[in-house]
Amino acid sequence: MPSSKSDPAVPTRRTRATGRVTLADVAEAAGVSPITVSRALRGERAVAPELVERVQAAAAALGYVPDPAARALASSRSSHVAVLIPKLSNTLFVELLDAVQTSLVPAGYQTLIGVTHYDAAEEEAVLRSFLAHRPAGLIVTGSDRSPAAEAMIEGSAVPCVRLMEVGEGAGAYSVGFSQKDAGRAITRHLLDTGRRHIAYVAAQLDPRTMQRGEGYVAELQAAGLGDRVNQVLSAEPSSMALGGALLERVLREAPQTDAIFFCNDDLAQGALLAALRLGVAVPARVAVAGFNDLPGSDQMVPPLTTVATPRREIGRQAAQMLMQLMRGQPVETPHLDLGFQVVKRASS
Amino acid sequence: MPSSKSDPAVPTRRTRATGRVTLADVAEAAGVSPITVSRALRGERAVAPELVERVQAAAAALGYVPDPAARALASSRSSHVAVLIPKLSNTLFVELLDAVQTSLVPAGYQTLIGVTHYDAAEEEAVLRSFLAHRPAGLIVTGSDRSPAAEAMIEGSAVPCVRLMEVGEGAGAYSVGFSQKDAGRAITRHLLDTGRRHIAYVAAQLDPRTMQRGEGYVAELQAAGLGDRVNQVLSAEPSSMALGGALLERVLREAPQTDAIFFCNDDLAQGALLAALRLGVAVPARVAVAGFNDLPGSDQMVPPLTTVATPRREIGRQAAQMLMQLMRGQPVETPHLDLGFQVVKRASS
């Protein structure tokens, strides 16, 4: 029979027992105080090895799982890491996210994903909501945000690592590569193969896209072809269909074009398929290069020349860096440049 | 000058002031008790309209943001919704996730994303960790999980909606469509165009893939072609490159094949590109059909015949259903079948 509250044989229990195994339960089982359990389980030193063992055994036996909410409330630090990315429709960001998550989850952090849609107001709203969770860390894409958003990040004092760009203007900690240098490198490759009328075709127009364009311009100028600069910029979201349309447009409006550098592989893939449909010979009539080396680029007909970007490694290293910051450990290389690789395939 | 703790003019503050604006601050500003603020802000009835207004004004003026951890601890329900998907490398799941998130975030829920990699042990680990957060709701993909995982879901009493499959065996609540019927429909389309040697080529081999295969078999049998069944199953992860390789293999091992139904568009896209490379005429020599209508399928050469699946709508509706469950509201259609659409393009 269930014992009533007035039953004197039953020790007084917390009124709102949730049935959950708590620190106190483990403490009782191990014969120590709750605070000792807390310290032992968190691996805080200053606990006798013997007690640590006893506590761990008791915790395992009871199936104890710490309550993240209680922990967050008491310590004013949650186990959440907030990750802000512009879009889920770009494979690049999904892979970045996947890599970050793969590193963080085994270490006991929960990833909170915020999609900003390249919109400052949305980013601020997401940030506000996330910071209320007192995340232990923050990972954001690039360094292009509103002053208000920057202020929120600064004001929160939450460790923050920025992805994809590197160095000056990329906050205190960043992992990425030089977008401009990458734009230069692929442009140089096209020049090296004899192309002289090279267009840069971009969509979405985020800061990284523009930086690649700057690299393209710089390289043309260095080659004495500054007057040949032809940037075709579309603010529309990037897609394969758009890439095809832009190829057509460039060949119509600037028929002398003999090479196109697309800011992202989805555009370039779409352009290659459109070229097949239209009977435009690639690379004979026009060379095509992309950026990022996304899935499928090596399968195209012809295979797509592109710039391979180390996004998985960027995600992994950013997670490592953030974990060091969250633990209060020093970071030896606050701006980590992981480089890039020009991948020469048959489209150029 | 900063007032010292012993300064008698300073009212005693909580020792560990975090600087955060709390319920108590709002209560003081509004001249009511904290509990009234709590109720007013949560929109609980039984608060005088005038007070609600006063409280909201005070909260806005102070920039009050509720602490999710405190809320979770006190109510033993967090604002988290855990979403379990097999992989981030399949666009299908990313779009599902995006749709779920787009619906949930504006309603004040935080999405916790768990990637299971089609691995039972990983799924159990993720589930264990997520359930410790006492999520308000749970969204999982399909109904293929270990008894241990099912038991954890049941035992947690957290409302759960399953995605992509529908009806019997798909738990208490599901949003999706009949994978088997979709497999039948695309097979019938191939039969209708005169094909008689149709192969079903699948990778990854999750339950949904197998259900599509059952539909393929059923439709062939219904057409009196039960002896023509040719299922080529690869446990490898799905990819465009694999699709190309499987096309080659099928045409080599079963040269009489005049149509291939691939379980996912990435395989089919890879097959179409391989066909271009190899000079295999599609659809003249062999018709190709895919599944899901992923980005790019309409751009292929020739454009890919496939089955359009309403994954965004599935994500959206699942989120709506879950919100009703989390609010304790009744759900009129616990198994929501959103159907599918055969998209006839030039590859068949």
Added chain:
DNA sequence: CTGAAAGCGCTTACAG
């Protein structure tokens, strides 16, 4: 190295 006390910022359950 260990612990008793207090508190994190909310909500629940009980009164009135």
Added chain:
DNA sequence: CTGAAAGCGCTTACAG
């Protein structure tokens, strides 16, 4: 319709 009390399950800060 409103509130005082207690408590959610941890960690911090202070002692010893």
